[in-house]
Amino acid sequence: MHHDTQRRLNRQDYKTLTLAALGGALEFYDFIIFVFFAAVVGELFFPAEMPEWLRLVQTFGIFAAGYLARPLGGIVMAHFGDRVGRKKMFSLSILLMALPTLGMGLLPTYASIGIAAPLLLLLMRLLQGAAIGGEVPGAWVFVAEHVPRKRVGLACGTLTAGLTVGILLGSLVATVINTTLSAQSIADGGWRVPFLLGGIFGLIAMYLRRWLQETPVFVEMQARKALAEELPLKTVVKQYKKEVAVSMLLTWLLSAGVVVVILMTPTYLQKQFGIAPALTLQANSIATIMLIFGCLAAGLAADRFGASKTFIVGSLLLAGCSWLFYQTVAQHAEMLFACYALVGFSVGVVGAVPFVMVRAFPPAVRFSGISFSYNLSYAIFGGLTPIFVTLMMKLTPLAPAYYVLALSALGLALGIYLHRDLDGDRVAPHADSLADL
Template identity: 30%
Template sequence: MTTLTQPTPAAGSETDLERRKRLRTVVAASLLGTTVEWYDFFLYATAASLVFNQLFFPDQSSFVGTMLAFATFAVGFVVRPIGGVVFGHIGDRIGRKKTLALTMFIMGIATALMGVLPTHAQVGVIAPILLLLLRILQGFALGGEWAGAVLLSVEHSPARKRGLFGSIPQIGLALGLALGTAVFAALQVVFDEEQFLSYGWRIAFLLSLILVVVGFVVRLKVDETPAFREVQELAKKSSAPLVDVLRPAVRRNTVLGLLSRWGEGAAFNTWGVFAITYATQELDFEKVPVLLVVTLAALVMAALLPASGLLVDRYGAKRIYTLGIAAYGLCVYPAFALFGTNDLFWFGAGLVLVFGIVHALFYGAQGTLYASLYPAEIRYTGLSVVYQFSGIYASGITPLILTALIAAAGGSPWLACGYLVATSVISVIATSLMRERDLHL
């Protein structure tokens, strides 16, 4: 099996200056690209909480409208596995670089078109249908983004810095969320409620065009990864990467990877998505302060993710990921207890703890951990399968589940907390069952 290797074939004749320049370009392409893609994807999540339930589902009650908005949010996660399989195949057959440029282009077009959509008041039922179609396109594009960005970074990395480089795409996710919530907060400060709902929210989506152009140009400048070049030179391309991912030799890693991600996906969409709705509807906090708190927590996470990568380089991805997921499970009830004080300061403190600090610990290890589960010839598809298929139950439906559980408990969050703790337990067990000899780094 082909493994992640030091980029000696192409880099052996590099000068030190050329090597540093190449690595800077890789870091910029990976970080900027994932920031733009996740900005686009989670911009929808923020809008689902604050805008879409009013403009695209206005005839429903507040609860039903929110559930419908979150349902269209979840659709993006349902479509992501299809994109993961399609782009994973392209990435393993044609290359990481070209695939990532294509995913960014599709995502940017879909997000920008959301910014010019007519509302339900203007065209009736056609409005939510168009919104749903663009959300599907978003999910399809993002399905191929994460795995490619991780591989672009990890497969270019120096041997002793794989953990650090593997954390870079994760920083892009945190920055993308922070950028999306910050832009929405700023627009609500600049515009009054009527102006914001009329046209102000659209600016956030149209800004995506500028970001996509910059990210697209940077990604075109990066070289193909050494691991993929080695696959090409040795003629070891898989003719059917998806089939190979499910073969007995790597099936165990695939199943454990799918289960290990349950806690991470549930955690991110609880703290980064559901918490906004919970704080504004259940706790009656103002929207702008809540968005700023989420932005702060995301920025703290972005700042700490490199530290997680350094810990991975010292102690191993499996150990750091397991430790972080366990810490998340232990913090769920205390976090919701802080939320229950109905004090914005303690709400912010709880969110920074679980989202900014604890989430950073294990999220920074995830890319390197999953990249180590597969040989290079099927690695893009393998990462996509694990990350995107798990996204359906681990990420996409989490806001729906939590909203339903809290409603069933008469407004109490403790039943929802039990669900989140269960996801942590499942992930800890699955990750601990990954044998070190299975990790092909």
């Protein structure tokens, strides 16, 4: 495509970005809201005579099932995204998310239908996981193929910030419900509200997505008959092993950074340092808002200075801020807000992750390449990180700090590697593939 790669973003670009980010936010909201209501859901969907620990294990097992369904859903949807078009899959993934979320809000409990209740809950969760597996890589490919080449970083950063908005939305809704309703009203049906809201918003977002256009890159591939000849996934595994490895490591940084700093830290602060839950949640909201700005900053930096410098500087910043945070909170609780805000912002380096992934694969297998790497890595590292950090806590109370330091080291190493390999604009073996962007 020889359109002006330097052009500024136009109205259609902003519309595309907004609708894509909105969908991403909703998907993450739907996925995360389950965590906030896990305890209530556990009591309502499992037999009363079950021991508490087993109930928690089962509830979190159902949460984890969502992670495991990701690769399957993501890879199937990406296959069709590379074959029949980005746009169709983009609408399908949001429908696949909205319906089970609505379903979860409407499910009869164990008291009414017995063992069918937890099984249906599990089914809804698997569908949600499959949907999110298609949505996130789909959204990254979609916006990156729409915007001018010099704006890919900003576009990907904006989307990643959108996912963060979803997490924030989830915690806000949970806070509102927990503060306005009594525990009894929540158990009586208040817990259904956030699921119903998510489902309804999802359907609205899907409706709005009708106004999106297929990406110019895909349209051009169709015109040139340049679509993948064999299974796109087969091509990816055969020809792009290095790209897959880099993408998987980057996804580890992305998923684990968010899981440890944003999702696990509030509970950690409460248990480890006895900080009041209300306080940790406020601090967590501030950190999440700062993460949104961090993602945007990383995306802009990737456009401006390239992925390599962004990851080198960003990872050093992450190491410094996280170490400072986990060290000082113990002694100086009054520094909690400021330090958590800093570390939240520094985790934003993950906003540059999709920038690298979109450029690593040529258009014909781009969706499949990103989806395969992202979802496989997310299922492994997203699922195992909480377990690993919790086990490390037995050895040292600073377990989260060491884990985030390890992630920073990984980010730094990838930044140095990308400097050698991606050398600014050119992806070594496939220089031609980026001409299409």
